[in-house]
Amino acid sequence: MSSAGIVQEDRLEYLSRKMIESVSVPGVKFAVRRMSLGRRIELTRRVNELSRKVEFLQAGGAEREQIEVAWLVSEIDGVYLRWGLESVEGLTIDGEPVTVDSLVERGPEALWREILTAIRAEISLSEEERKN
Secondary structure, three states: OOOOOEEEOOOEEEOOEEEEEOOOOOOOEEEEEOOOHHHHHHHHHHHHHHHHHHHHHHHHOOHHHHHHHHHHHHHHHHHHHHHHEEEEEOOEEOOEEOOHHHHHHHOOHHHHHHHHHHHHHHHOOOHHHHHO
């Protein structure tokens, strides 16, 4: 399979998710959503207001405002995880299948950070995409 998620058989098939083997938790795989125009619009809509609040508060510089910035950044991370994580294989948390909430609340921090990094990589435009 190519890195673009296209399988070559007798026809081309685009895979709308990307399966990744965890580096931080061996034996675990997770699937993240690939970016599309519709998904970019959806995600932008979800994050836009929070991002504006972060920018406004960062301009203030007061300690209380910076604490709120840290909280809002965590909220944005949660939006990204809820938007981008499709599944986790090879792991249960307290005997239950993994959900985004259980992963964030009780799961290995290294894993959710790794997943968040993979989601952010899928969100980013490549150099070629920026040129268009």
